[in-house]
Amino acid sequence: MKSSLIDKTSGWRGSRDVWVQAAYEALIESGIDSVKVMPLADRLGLSRTSFYGHFSSRQDLLDALITLWQTKNTGNLVKRTEDYAETVTEAVLNIFDLWLLPDQFDSRLEFAVRNWAHTDPKLARLLDEADQIRVEALEAMFTRFGHEQAFANVRANTVYQTQIGYISMKKDGPFEPLEPRLARMPFYAEIFTGQPVSDAEFARFRARHPIPE
Template sequence: MTDALIDKTSGWRGTREIWIRAAYEALLENGIDAVKVMPLADRLGLSRTSFYGHFSDRKELLNALVTHWQARNTGNLVRRTEDYAETISEAVLNLFDLWLRPDLFDSRLEFAVRNWAHTDESLAGMLEEADRVRIEALQAMFERFAYDPNYANIRASTIYQTQIGYISMKKDGPDEPLAPRLRRMPYYAEIFTGQKATEAEIARFLARHPLPKMTGSQGVDP
């Protein structure tokens, strides 16, 4: 979601995007109970009336958050499973980009939505459907490389449940340096696929995720 600069002028009512952004931030910080019109208006320095210039009610705002979650997390995951790859190892490394780029897969939002679903039956149903769609997409990725459907389903489920479990343990995102995470990913890919990625495949993956430059004793591990 693009950050919006708030440039207030006389009579300014904000924009739909700014209200959604404020709701998104409130959801991540304090959960769904914090996503209410007056607290958001106070956060933005706008009036309650301004909100209704963009949304009919709070439910419409919540629906916008759900739509954003579906598009970013489910939509991008499905598209990434369909990306071109010459081998299953390359396909899985392509998938791993999601776990390293919040613009592709927002782990903090995923955590917040899963918590929200505990108190919203309708959202719980949408979450269950999202899980189904994502696992089916992962299974189809394995089947594209001639894996038996039963094994493809188990491998898909293992990848998915591993990452969702990781997200559930890391509310505020990874708390470990990037370098060791990147080092482990080729091993994860080998475990998930049963095949070892080539040096060229690993090199292409690492090139997409350059480490920040360090000086002195802060260099990456040897």
């Protein structure tokens, strides 16, 4: 299947971003074994030579996928923990935005990378580091709202491990309808923080995630 993102002209040799996008699509559709130069070239309707005009090796392309995952999922999560919120419940709802916005946190990419890490020791170490960075950012968020360190750590791990469990079970974001997830989120926020979500906070959260007609 050729990528739907391509609008080629005569002599077009592709771009680094196009190759990364094709690799991303192959990864989330079929796993890391499908991310190989010739199948991607066929997918794009390009030559093997054009690949080496943008990458030094297949590993170079794989490293670009890892960077994409680190930037989108870890980078955006850390940033979201630092965003303004008046209450801890509002801060947790800010985190929940990530689970509903694939351009901010890509659950399919997260699932694929975690599967890939089972066969790549270097990536497994990077995944462990990412997990630690994400949990520490969530812990700092809870600490900022007055939770003692031990409780902040447990709450951070609970928030994070719950979401990773959703992703691992394919019950998250692109894997589940939006409405039932939204309906549960104030209850999750209360469990995670020990405080109820106000009607105004939840109304603002729902306004950011309208149900498609």
